Every structure is written in C-alpha cells, then in structure tokens.
Amino acid sequence: MTSDMLPQSWSYGVQAMPGLFELATNFNSEERFQAVATCYQVDSINRTLYRSTSGQDNPLKPAEDGSTSRARATSKSQVNAVMDETQFRARMIDTQVLSSVNYTKWDWNLINDLIEGPMVHPKRLQEAMITSKFVHRLLGFLRPFKYRFSEAPNTKANQRYVRTACALLRLLLQTQEGARYLESNKLIPQIGECLAQQDPMSGLTSKTPLFSHERMSETLVGGYFAMLGTLCSDSKGMQILERWKIINICYHIVELKQRDDLIRALLLNLDYTLDSHPRIILSKAMIASSKQMRNSATRILRKYAMTPIEQTIIGGGAAEWAIKLLVGQLYDPEIEVCEVAIKILEEACNNITSLEYVVKCRPALDHLGEIGAPLLLRFLSTSVGYHYLDGLDYITREMDDWFLGRNDTYVTMVEASLARALADIPDKPPSALDDGLEPQDFGSVPPHFYRELTRTAEGCKLLKAKGHFEEFAATIQDFAMEDEDSETILKVKGCLWAVGNVGSMELGAPFLESSDVVKYIVQIAETSKVLTLRGTAFFVLGLVSRSLHGQEILAEYGWDGTVNVMGESLGYVLPLEFNKLFGLGGDSAQNKPSSTLIRSRKGSISDEDPTSAGILASIVKLGNTVLTNKALSELNGYKHKKAPGFQKPALFRKAMGVMASHAYRIPQYRFVIDLFDKSVLRKIVIEDEGSESDALDSAHEDGR
Structure with missing residues (x-):
C-alpha cells in the first residue's frame, strides 16, 4: 500500500x-x-x-476477465476431449441419462463436462446423436409438452438445467449435422407454439398457457428465452427460428401492453451481436413499449456500446448499432429514458473511437438542458467534437456559464461525490435481471468544462484569449486565506477546481508556468484555517501532478507524488514534511495572511469604521471578475441602508485610491461614484479650491 x-x-x-x-x-x-x-x-x-495482480491489472475490463476464464475452460475441454469411444460410452452411461427417465437422478455435472468436452469432437457428437439416444433424451427433457423442464421450480440450483441446455444448443449449432438434427427435433416448434399462445394474432389460445405470469415466476419456463438467445447468436440458429415463425411471434410480443415481464425476459436474453431480426425487435421495443420497457431496453444497449468499434466490419458492428440507437433515445418523450441513454453514451465516450462516432451521429442535446451537459463536455476532448460544438455556438455560451456560476455548482457536486465515496454504504445485492447493465459510478467525479476544453490545442487557444485562467488565479491569490465569508470560500473552491483541471492536462500545464498560482494553492493546503478549503487544495494539487510540468512545479515547493512503473503520475501528492499538511496551528503567525500571499497593491487602504471598511472591501472585490456579482450586491445593500460613509469625502478619496491601484472598467468606476452623495463631490471641489487659494496667497506673500 x-x-x-x-x-x-x-x-x-x-x-x-x-x-x-x-x-x-x-x-x-x-x-x-x-x-x-x-x-x-x-x-x-x-x-x-x-x-493475484495478474488477473486484476485492469478491473475496468470485466469482459476480458470473462474471455480469459472462457479460454481456460476451452483449454480444459480440449484436454477432456481426448477420449476414446469406449471411455465416452462409459461416461454417457454414468450420467444415468440412458437408463433413467427421472432427470433428478442424472449426473448434471458429468453431462455438462461431456457437452463441453468430448462432444466438441464431431465424431463423438455424431455418436451421441445417432448411435445412442443421449442427445435425444436431453432434448426430450427440454420439450415444453413433456412437462419436466417446464415444471421444474425456479430455484438457484435448478438454473444448471438452463446452463446445460444452452451449452447443448450451442454445441449442436457448431456443425451442419447438429443444426439439422436440432431443426428436426420437436423442441423448437413446441417453444414456438407456446409463445404463439401469447400472440393475439396467432389465433392459438390455452386455458393454462405455458408463459403465464405465475409460471414465469415460479418455474423454469423463463429459461426458454435463454435458449432463444443462444439460437440468435448463430446464423444457423436464426434460420431455425425463421422456419418455425418464432421471429414473427417475437415482433408481436413486444407490442403487448400487459406483459412487461414477458417482454423483459425476451429482450434481456436475445443476442444482438448479429445484424439480424433481434436488433429490429429491440429497436421496436424502444419505441412502441411502455416507459419501463423503453428504459430497460436502453440499458441493454450498454453492453454493446462498451465494445470497441471495429472498422473492418462491413455495415457496422454492434457498437455502432448500439450508439445509433442510444442517440435516437435522446429524443424519447420521457426524460428518464433520455437520462439513461446519456449516461451510457457518456461512458462509451471514454473510448476515443466511440467518442468520434457519437459526434459523427450529430446528436442534438439542447432540449435536454442540464442532463445533456456532461455528454457535450465529452465532445470537447477531440478536435472533431470541438469544431462540431463550435458550429453550434455551444462553447462560448457554456464557457461564460461556467465562469459566472457553474464553477460554484461543480464544487457542491464534487463534495457530494466525495462524501458518497467515503461513506460506508452497503453494497446492493446483485440481481439476475440488471447484472452488468448499470454503470459503476460509485464516487465518480463529474467532468469539468475547463479540463475537457484543454484537451485540444483549439480549446487552449480559446482559454488564453478569454483570460479566464488569469482571473481564477487572481481570485486564489486575493482570497486564499479567507476564513469567514462562506460565499467567497465557495468562489475560491470553484477557482481551485478550475485551475487544477486545467493544470492536469499536458496542454494546459503551460498556464501554470505563466503564473505563481501553484505557490498559493500549496499555502492554502498547508496553512488555511478552513479544513474543507485545505482539503480542496490537496485534491487540486493531485490534479496538478497529473501533468509532467505540474510534477516539476510541485517538486520546487517540497511536494512529491507517486508514479507507476512507467513514470506516470497516479494523481496523489504529499509534502515531504508531513506536519505542514496535517498541522493545525490555530492562531499562529503561519496561519495569518502574509504579504507574500496577497498580490502586491499600491498601498493597502482601510478604515477604522467597520461599515466603511466593508465598503472598501466590496470595492476591492468589484475588481475581480469572479466576485463582481457578489460585490455589486454588497454595495447596493450598503446604499439601500444609507451608510453614512457615502456622505464622507474621506471615504470617497479612499475609494478612489483603491480603484487607482486595481484594474476596473469604466462602468464600474461610474457605479462606485454614483454610490456617493452628490454633496461629497461638491465638498471635495470646495476644499480643493480653498487649498489652492491658500497656496496662492502664501506664494504671493513670499514674493513680497
């Protein structure tokens, strides 16, 4: 550790x-x-x-772990497949399939080993199908009208029957002889007949339908949908389903209004890898079904949207198909469905190829408001996405929005996310229906606009032209040691996160070199009285260490971070002197604002009267673009209360001195002057004229 x-x-x-x-x-x-x-x-x-680390190097790719386990299983099966005819027959007899009709006496572990082992060999499979009745007995057990598999209780232990059935169908589809044998068996047409009982257009009815609500929940009949999914994964299986009109029945089932359980079981078990009917069935369910079903159908697409895009596939692979459907779901009338689609697309955009394909689909997200903002931020990370958003005039509007207020909102979101990540929340028990469909966003940090903006050279150029980074740095320098005003502290936190996200990018690191803002962030982390502000600075320094330039700057101030074997930063830094970070000095001198911390000004002007001092402090804030709105509100409040300082020439002169030592715009000068009573200017003019006349008289007397 x-x-x-x-x-x-x-x-x-x-x-x-x-x-x-x-x-x-x-x-x-x-x-x-x-x-x-x-x-x-x-x-x-x-x-x-x-x-143990060999199997845990990349926890974000469970699909690879699954493929590794399947490869091991295949290797084991290949070893077991080396079996002569005598041994194979003895194993089939040991399963009790050929000697007993009672399936509870069968050795299901041995049956599964035979299916995944020796029967992979075409000769052994031929022997199990033709010479003996091994496969015939197994398929007979699965037939709905035999009422053995279809009447078995829906328990966890009995799920092995479903797994073995899918393995058997998958085995038969591997060869033409096996596919023909399966097509001639009564299993598939009987499943189709039972499904037709739920299709109002088929004309078939039954007093006790196999796929009723009760049987779906109490028996293993739901396993037939898993078998249909296995058939859908192979082109030969699709031909069998088309022959028995099961595909047509599925089209009608997704239109049922009162059988969401049936539709959910169908959609969750179908395989959508092939560009065939199941994809059309799912897209139809995403349009014609209820809100709950549209939501579930959208979640199913996550598995396929996360797969890498393969450019060699003609007509597009599963990832392109899933992304297209997800983009279409952005126009669903229910905002909940749109939100699910956006979260999946946002997760898919972690892959640069998928991100470029999403941009290529040109989704319109203006109608979604705040919900679509995270996905649009992802677009900024590539030049293609930047130019697409620039053409929509999105970047400048969003940039101004973040500069004027969204930075503060981001602080609240991050602190809530950190609280959730550090809280002791019990894990949700896994479910067979939603396993793998939900993104793992536990304690994840929301994307930041300025971080995504500085991923491209175009974004860095715009940031430099706008001057926002300089304003953020100025706010940090001016109010780093603030410990009373909660609103100002919130502004400083927002500026800290903005600076940290910019500095975490290699293209954004030069912004750090052009200012001394890292020095002030270090001082906040080491000496601030506000612990939440100190913690924010600590996390921000970790972001700064993500870039090579940031690591070099932090090393100058005595902070060092962890790196991996490739020399890449892990985003975690600590001071070489621990007491600087964890020491609480109370009212010691090191915790007080120092002259090196506050930007040098031409004289620090104050007043003994608390109200007048507050007015001068608000005028100082008026020069900071980030705090302009707060300063205007405070000054208007003083004017509304008719503060006596607005009638004193002395305070006016001090206000002008403050404005002379800061950078203000002309409207701000006018605003401050209009705060004071008109008589103040008259008094100042009269005093100046009186002083000038006195000076002339004294000069005239000296001349005599």
Whole structure:
C-alpha cells in the first residue's frame, strides 16, 4: 500500500526493515526465530499479491476477465476431449441419462463436462446423436409438452438445467449435422407454439398457457428465452427460428401492453451481436413499449456500446448499432429514458473511437438542458467534437456559464461525490435481471468544462484569449486565506477546481508556468484555517501532478507524488514534511495572511469604521471578475441602508485610491461614484479650491 500511496522517498523508508533482518541473522538471540518467521510471512504475502495482480491489472475490463476464464475452460475441454469411444460410452452411461427417465437422478455435472468436452469432437457428437439416444433424451427433457423442464421450480440450483441446455444448443449449432438434427427435433416448434399462445394474432389460445405470469415466476419456463438467445447468436440458429415463425411471434410480443415481464425476459436474453431480426425487435421495443420497457431496453444497449468499434466490419458492428440507437433515445418523450441513454453514451465516450462516432451521429442535446451537459463536455476532448460544438455556438455560451456560476455548482457536486465515496454504504445485492447493465459510478467525479476544453490545442487557444485562467488565479491569490465569508470560500473552491483541471492536462500545464498560482494553492493546503478549503487544495494539487510540468512545479515547493512503473503520475501528492499538511496551528503567525500571499497593491487602504471598511472591501472585490456579482450586491445593500460613509469625502478619496491601484472598467468606476452623495463631490471641489487659494496667497506673500 505504501508503494501506491506514498512518494518513493517515503515508501523506501517505510518498507525498509534493517532491525528485523539484523535480528534474523543474529544466531545468539532467542528472538531470531520470530524475526525469521516474520520475514517469511512478509515474503509470502508479497508473492501472493504478485500472483493475484495478474488477473486484476485492469478491473475496468470485466469482459476480458470473462474471455480469459472462457479460454481456460476451452483449454480444459480440449484436454477432456481426448477420449476414446469406449471411455465416452462409459461416461454417457454414468450420467444415468440412458437408463433413467427421472432427470433428478442424472449426473448434471458429468453431462455438462461431456457437452463441453468430448462432444466438441464431431465424431463423438455424431455418436451421441445417432448411435445412442443421449442427445435425444436431453432434448426430450427440454420439450415444453413433456412437462419436466417446464415444471421444474425456479430455484438457484435448478438454473444448471438452463446452463446445460444452452451449452447443448450451442454445441449442436457448431456443425451442419447438429443444426439439422436440432431443426428436426420437436423442441423448437413446441417453444414456438407456446409463445404463439401469447400472440393475439396467432389465433392459438390455452386455458393454462405455458408463459403465464405465475409460471414465469415460479418455474423454469423463463429459461426458454435463454435458449432463444443462444439460437440468435448463430446464423444457423436464426434460420431455425425463421422456419418455425418464432421471429414473427417475437415482433408481436413486444407490442403487448400487459406483459412487461414477458417482454423483459425476451429482450434481456436475445443476442444482438448479429445484424439480424433481434436488433429490429429491440429497436421496436424502444419505441412502441411502455416507459419501463423503453428504459430497460436502453440499458441493454450498454453492453454493446462498451465494445470497441471495429472498422473492418462491413455495415457496422454492434457498437455502432448500439450508439445509433442510444442517440435516437435522446429524443424519447420521457426524460428518464433520455437520462439513461446519456449516461451510457457518456461512458462509451471514454473510448476515443466511440467518442468520434457519437459526434459523427450529430446528436442534438439542447432540449435536454442540464442532463445533456456532461455528454457535450465529452465532445470537447477531440478536435472533431470541438469544431462540431463550435458550429453550434455551444462553447462560448457554456464557457461564460461556467465562469459566472457553474464553477460554484461543480464544487457542491464534487463534495457530494466525495462524501458518497467515503461513506460506508452497503453494497446492493446483485440481481439476475440488471447484472452488468448499470454503470459503476460509485464516487465518480463529474467532468469539468475547463479540463475537457484543454484537451485540444483549439480549446487552449480559446482559454488564453478569454483570460479566464488569469482571473481564477487572481481570485486564489486575493482570497486564499479567507476564513469567514462562506460565499467567497465557495468562489475560491470553484477557482481551485478550475485551475487544477486545467493544470492536469499536458496542454494546459503551460498556464501554470505563466503564473505563481501553484505557490498559493500549496499555502492554502498547508496553512488555511478552513479544513474543507485545505482539503480542496490537496485534491487540486493531485490534479496538478497529473501533468509532467505540474510534477516539476510541485517538486520546487517540497511536494512529491507517486508514479507507476512507467513514470506516470497516479494523481496523489504529499509534502515531504508531513506536519505542514496535517498541522493545525490555530492562531499562529503561519496561519495569518502574509504579504507574500496577497498580490502586491499600491498601498493597502482601510478604515477604522467597520461599515466603511466593508465598503472598501466590496470595492476591492468589484475588481475581480469572479466576485463582481457578489460585490455589486454588497454595495447596493450598503446604499439601500444609507451608510453614512457615502456622505464622507474621506471615504470617497479612499475609494478612489483603491480603484487607482486595481484594474476596473469604466462602468464600474461610474457605479462606485454614483454610490456617493452628490454633496461629497461638491465638498471635495470646495476644499480643493480653498487649498489652492491658500497656496496662492502664501506664494504671493513670499514674493513680497
């Protein structure tokens, strides 16, 4: 853990155990045996962790883990497939399939091993189909009108029957002989007949339909949809379904209004890898079904939208198809369905190829408002997306929106996300219906506009032209040690996150070099009295360390971070002197604002009267673009209360002195002047004229 969380200089010191090894090599001490045992345990743990990391290097790709396990299973099956005819017949007899009709006496583990092992060989499969009645007995057990599989209780233990059935169908579809054997069997037409009982256009009815509400929940009849999904995954299986008109029945089932359970079971189990009827069935359900079904159908697309886009596939692969349907779902009348589609698209956009394809689909998100904002932010990370959004005049509008208020909203979102990530929330129990369909967004940080903007050279150019980074840096420098005004603290936090996200990008790192803002962020992290502000600065420094330039700047101020074996930052930095980060000095001098922290101004002007001092402080804030609205509100409040300072020439002169030492616009000058009573200007003019006349009189007397 130390190698992952601590800087290398700290990690080496913590992991070094010179005293332990000295005891282990001291043959004259009784403690030697304990030291040797401890060394052995440390080495054992290290070797165990090294072996376990091979399967956990990339937890974000469970599909690869699944493929690895399937590869191991295939390797095991290939070993078991090496079996002569005598051994194979003996194994079939051992399963009890050929000697007993009672399926509860069958050895299902051995049956599954035979299907995935020896029967993979065409000769053994031929023997199981033709010479013996092994396959015939298994398919007979699955036939609905035999009332064995279809009447089995829907329990976790009985799910093995469904898994074995799907494995058997998958095996038969691997060869032409197996597909013909399956097509001639009564299993598929009987499933089609039972499904037709739910199709009002078929004309078939039954007093006790197989796919009724009760049987779907209490028996294994839902497993027939898993078998249909296995058939859909192969072109030969699709031909069998088309022959028995099951595809037509599925088209009609998705239109049923009172059978959401049936539609959900159908959609969840169909396979959409092939460009065939199942895709059309799903797209139809996403349009014609109820809101709940449209929501579920949209979630199904996540599995396929996450797959890499393959440019070699003619007509587009599953990823392109899923992304197109998700873009279409953005226009669903129910906002909940649109929100699900946006979350999946946003997750898919983590892949650059998928992101460019989403931009190519040119989705319109203006009608979704705040819900569509995260997806639009993803578009900024590529030049293609930048030019697309620039053509919609989105970037400048969004940039002004973030500059004027969205930065503050982002602070609230991040702190809520951090609280959720650090909270002790019990895990939700897994469900068979939604397993793998929900994105894992536990404690995830929402995307930041300025981070996405600085991913491209065009975005960095716009940021430099707007001057927003300089304004953020100025706010941090001016109000770094603020510990009373909660609104100002919120503004500083927003500026910190903006600066950190810009500095985390390699293209945005030059903005850090052009200012000393990192120095002030370090001082906030080490000396601020506001712990939430100090924590924000700590996280922001971690963002800064993401870039190479940021690591170099942090090293100058005594902060070091962790890196992986490739030298890439892990986004976690600590000061080399721990007491700087975790020390609470109370009212010590180091926690007080210093002259080096606040930007140098031409004289710090104040007033003994608290109200007049507040007016001068608000005028100072007026020069900061980020705090302009707050300053205007405060000054208008003072004017509404008729503060006596607005009638004093002395305060007017101090206000002019403040404005002379800061950068203000002409409308701001006019606003401040209009705050004061007109008599103040008259008094100042009269005083100036009086002083000038006195000076002339004294000069005239001196001349005499």
